[in-house]
Amino acid sequence: MVRYEIKKLIPLKLCLIILLLLLLQSLSVYIRPLKDREYSETLYRQFCEHYEGIYDKSIQELLLSRKIWIDDVIAKHDETQSEYHLGRITLKEFSAYMDIYTEAMAQSSTVNYLLKKCEYYDSLNRPAEFFCDTQWLDMYENDGFDYLLVFAVMILCVPAFTSEYAAGSRTVLMTTPGGREKTAAAKLIICTLTSFFLTMLFRTARLVPVMNAGAMKYAGKPAYDLLNYPFGTDISLIGAYESFSVMKALEASCMASFICLLSVLVQNRTFVYFLSAVLLYAPAMMMDYLPDAAYVSSSYAKALAVTPYISLIRVNISCMIRIGVYVSICIAVWRARYVRREI
Amino acid sequence: MELKFNGISKSYGRKEALKGVDINLSEGVYALLGPNGSGKTTLMNILAGVLRPSSGDVTLDGRDTVSMGNDFRRILGYLPQDPGFYPGFTVEELLKYFASLKGIKLSSGEVKEKLDFVNLYDERRTRYKALSGGMKRRLGIAIALAGDPKILILDEPTAGLDPKERVRFRNIISGIGRDKIIIYATHIVSDIESIADRVILLKKGEVIDLSTTAQMTASIEGSVWSCVMERDRAEEYVEQNPGALITSTGADTVTLKIISGERPLPDAVNARPTLEDVYMYHFLGGEQ
Numbered sequence: 001m002v003r004y005e006i007k008k009l010i011p012l013k014l015c016l017i018i019l020l021l022l023l024l025q026s027l028s029v030y031i032r033p034l035k036d037r038e039y040s041e042t043l044y045r046q047f048c049e050h051y052e053g054i055y056d057k058s059i060q061e062l063l064l065s066r067k068i069w070i071d072d073v074i075a076k077h078d079e080t081q082s083e084y085h086l087g088r089i090t091l092k093e094f095s096a097y098m099d100i101y102t103e104a105m106a107q108s109s110t111v112n113y114l115l116k117k118c119e120y121y122d123s124l125n126r127p128a129e130f131f132c133d134t135q136w137l138d139m140y141e142n143d144g145f146d147y148l149l150v151f152a153v154m155i156l157c158v159p160a161f162t163s164e165y166a167a168g169s170r171t172v173l174m175t176t177p178g179g180r181e182k183t184a185a186a187k188l189i190i191c192t193l194t195s196f197f198l199t200m201l202f203r204t205a206r207l208v209p210v211m212n213a214g215a216m217k218y219a220g221k222p223a224y225d226l227l228n229y230p231f232g233t234d235i236s237l238i239g240a241y242e243s244f245s246v247m248k249a250l251e252a253s254c255m256a257s258f259i260c261l262l263s264v265l266v267q268n269r270t271f272v273y274f275l276s277a278v279l280l281y282a283p284a285m286m287m288d289y290l291p292d293a294a295y296v297s298s299s300y301a302k303a304l305a306v307t308p309y310i311s312l313i314r315v316n317i318s319c320m321i322r323i324g325v326y327v328s329i330c331i332a333v334w335r336a337r338y339v340r341r342e343i
Numbered sequence: 344m345e346l347k348f349n350g351i352s353k354s355y356g357r358k359e360a361l362k363g364v365d366i367n368l369s370e371g372v373y374a375l376l377g378p379n380g381s382g383k384t385t386l387m388n389i390l391a392g393v394l395r396p397s398s399g400d401v402t403l404d405g406r407d408t409v410s411m412g413n414d415f416r417r418i419l420g421y422l423p424q425d426p427g428f429y430p431g432f433t434v435e436e437l438l439k440y441f442a443s444l445k446g447i448k449l450s451s452g453e454v455k456e457k458l459d460f461v462n463l464y465d466e467r468r469t470r471y472k473a474l475s476g477g478m479k480r481r482l483g484i485a486i487a488l489a490g491d492p493k494i495l496i497l498d499e500p501t502a503g504l505d506p507k508e509r510v511r512f513r514n515i516i517s518g519i520g521r522d523k524i525i526i527y528a529t530h531i532v533s534d535i536e537s538i539a540d541r542v543i544l545l546k547k548g549e550v551i552d553l554s555t556t557a558q559m560t561a562s563i564e565g566s567v568w569s570c571v572m573e574r575d576r577a578e579e580y581v582e583q584n585p586g587a588l589i590t591s592t593g594a595d596t597v598t599l600k601i602i603s604g605e606r607p608l609p610d611a612v613n614a615r616p617t618l619e620d621v622y623m624y625h626f627l628g629g630e631q
Contacts, residue, residue, distance in 0.1 A: 001440070004432075004436065004439075004440040004443070007431070007432070011431060164427075166427075167427030167428070168423065168425050168426065168427030169426065169427040169428060169429070171391075171423045171426075171427075172422075172427075172428075172441070172486075174391070174393045175392060175419055175421040176416055176444035176445050177413040177417055177444065177445060178443065178445065179444045183444070
């Protein structure tokens with residue numbers, strides 16, 4: 001029976017659509033508008049590769065001396081310009097100075113950022129590693145609401161029950177021993193498990209840009225090495241990503257069971273799509289105003305992904321409870337003895 | 344085996360779809376006859392356990408069918424009017440799927456046997472969406488018969504079928520063992536005459552008769568008249584009299600069949616009643 005339910009729920013066309021969404025997910029990082037960084041990415045990578053390794057004070061001292069040099073060069077700009085205008089220095093001398101000045105200006109913001117990083121490492125009071133974390137930072141900073149994944153879960157789960165109502169096959173199913181609880185349970189299990197694994201696939205697809213940039217070699221580095229992401233534990237970068245991925249996958253399973261419940265309550269496929277979209281996308285967009293709703297909402301709160309202040313255990317327990325409630329009500333409504341009046 | 348409907352009523356808001364249906368059925372073929380909206384599908388859905396009655400219950404050998412739960416569903420076969428089977432599944436897959444829902448794993452031999460019975464074995468690998476209307480109905484019967492049910496419910500099984508398919512369907516029903524209770528709802532009278540043991544007449548939610556076709560036709564003996572009339576006059580007469588029907592047409596004259604307790608016209612003669620006349624009598628104003 002499970003084999004037939006899988007064939008019903010996951011036809012070839014749907015697999016192709018989901019593959020397309022996965023591809024879009026991988027490409028979405030590249031088509032995102034360029035982030036306005038406070039530093040030069042090229043220079044930052046050069047510095048990081050040069051100083052890659054265990055952080056120590058010498059790196060900060062080097063950077064400080066560099067900053068002093070930069071500040072000196074910038075400070076001399078107005079004076080040098082005046083001297084040139086007054087003819088006290090030649091054009092060649094002025095040009096040479098301007099080359100140094102341009103280099104100092106280009107490095108200024110990057111050196112400031114690197115010094116900020118050094119201050120952060122000093123505040124950790126534990127060993128830290130200096131490496132080029134741009135790709136990982138990007139990934140975590142953009143790890144918010146997953147519109148594509150929510151859409152994929154919707155197109156997977158909405159037809160699970162609504163197709164039976166639409167076709168009229170529910171009536172026949174209700175007259176068989178296995179068409180009630182067993183069929184509903186099979187559908188719910190397939191939807192929740194598929195959503196779980198689909199999420200893990202989508203999460204893996206998000207790692208593609210990181211892999212392409214050669215940043216996977218830093219995957220084992222401690223997550224607290226990332227500036228502004230003090231996880232407070234010794235979890236690695238990839239470990240933190242995996243933890244959040246499992247949490248998101250559980251949320252996706254919760255979403256799937258929620259959509260199934262909506263389907264048996266509403267029964268009309270179009271209306272279920274509409275309601276799912278409203279109830280899943282809308283709360284995520286209000287997360288800035290209602291952060292605690294993350295524990296009760298069936299949507300991917302932006303807050304869930306990046307802040308270490310969300311309790312993962314609480315979120316996971318909340319997911320389990322919600323899945324249990326949705327599944328129970330869904331099965332009860334599915335097997336209820338009523339038929340839409342068609343007189 | 345005795346199936347009893349005990350005071351079954353069903354209301355949808357103010358509309359009463361069924362009003363106190365009390366009938367006892369034993370093994371045999373029962374035709375549920377009535378016009379659209381008479382409550383046939385509602386009664387069948389209640390028997391099948393898909394719909395909850397507003398009052399009353401259905402018992403099988405004294406046991407309430409609802410509380411029997413899966414014990415009842417194991418001996419039930421149901422073919423709704425529009426079963427809505429899955430378009431991407433093949434004939435064989437559908438049969439195996441619904442058999443698995445009944446807790447039965449069909450072997451290849453059993454699949455062949457069941458599909459041969461409905462002449463669909465050659466189409467076993469055809470997808471449901473590619474089947475003709477008649478083939479879909481035959482597949483529905485095969486599915487309803489999976490598990491050898493003791494109670495078979497068929498809702499308008501021949502609606503939309505051509506005469507050849509209807510004859511094929513009747514042959515299939517005739518071939519099913521007589522140790523079952525078979526109830527099929529229809530408003531096509533010709534389907535009933537050849538296969539039904541008894542007919543249940545349902546009108547506006549009430550059972551007005553349950554008897555054999557012979558008994559039903561005998562009950563309106565003397566109330567069926569035949570008369571030849573000019574065409575124009577006949578059309579006017581039929582418009583004014585709901586119990587009259589034109590049964591055959593000639594060059595200038597037509598033959599009328601009139602349901603009436605008294606001789607309706609001086610040249611009308613008594614005709615032998617048929618089941619169609621019974622339908623007219625009860626449902627087309629013939630009673631008046």
